[in-house]
Amino acid sequence: MSQRVVYIDIAKGIGILLVVLAHNGLQSYAPLVHQFIYSFHMPLFFFLSGLFFKPEIGFVELLKKRFNSLLLPYFFTIFLIYFFEIFLGKMGLPIAWSRIAKAFYGNGFYLDWVAMWFLPALFVMNLVAFGFYRLLGRFASSWPRWVGLVLMQALGVFTLNWFVPFDVNLLGRSVSLQGLPFSLDLALVGGFFFILGREIYRGVPQNWFGSWWLLLGSTLLLLGLLWFSPAVIDLNTRRWDAPLINTVEALAGIALVLAISWQLVRGPAWLVSFFSYMGRISVLILIFHNPVQSYLTGKLDWLIGGSLYTPLLVYPFAVLVPVLIYEIGVKPNPLVMRLFGMKSA
Secondary structure, X not given: OOHHHHHHHHHHHHHHHHHHHHOOOHHHHOHHHHHHHHOOHHHHHHHHHHOOOXXXXXXXXXXXXXXXXXXXXXXXXXXXXXXXXXXXXXXOHHHHHHHHHHHOOOOHHHOOOHHHHXXXXXXXXXXXXXXXXHHHOOOOOOHHXXXXXXXXXXXXXXXXXXXXXXXXXXXXXXXEXXXXXXXXXXXHHHHHHHHHHHHXXXXXXXXXXXXXXXXXXXXXXXXXHHHHOOOOEEHHHOEEOOHHHHHHHHHHHHHHHHHHHHHHHOOOHHHHHHXXXXXXXXXXXXXXXXXXXXXXXXXXXXXXXXXXXXXXXXXXXXXXXXXXHHHHHHOOOHHHHHHOOOOOO
């Protein structure tokens, strides 16, 4: 495997470990670290997801591939959750069906396992990128695409909270909804980072990420902006408080993670293997870390009365349990691998 692929797996591994940490009650006991992670962690995943996007493939082929890699694991997990809830007697069939119906709306406001909103949102980003390249990819010069990207981000952050909430008329009654289906209201912001990933990957020499100047500069820029501005990014709740500052923070955070990842490739083999492995199973960690954290946090709070030690004890299990699910229940079974959108080794 080439170095450029390994460092991307490492970046995914760093990103997913930061996601788990950020969802671990971090805001209450380390608010500055929480703000640091939230300043770039979701833009990072959209960026990394767009690196290998192929706009030349047909629309039907794109739908098929992204359904299998994103929507299939999403819906499979949803049905799996409520099957076990019913089977274990924790939820009645009518309530389970209502939760499943809400999950078909496909955004985090209506999901019990909130982090899964990323999967249908990423499906939408692929469609946005397809349309973007069909419209602007015909130009020989790259400048129309860069102008399009800037306009996409500007319009995206300007309209980000237009649909939180919004009212619709359903069967003669007014219903208030939070966000658009499949997080369509995030399409422009997420699409910006998704398409930017492809443009950077194809247009910038990859060893540029190995520069110590990039590592130092992105670190100082990100920390300086976080110190200067309390503006918050939270795509799930549609927050992008300062359009320019938050965008630059997200770009600096992406550059920082890529620079760290490139340096780690040169490090000990066990460290490379660890982060690469986490990156390759990131979808399972994304899906399962939240319920593990919620369950164990409740149990430990009851046992030790709630303290700083609870999230510190819970964190490794929120990573370890998805690893065990992969090794024991997913990896040995090619069918289950496909259902979770993963390719067999």
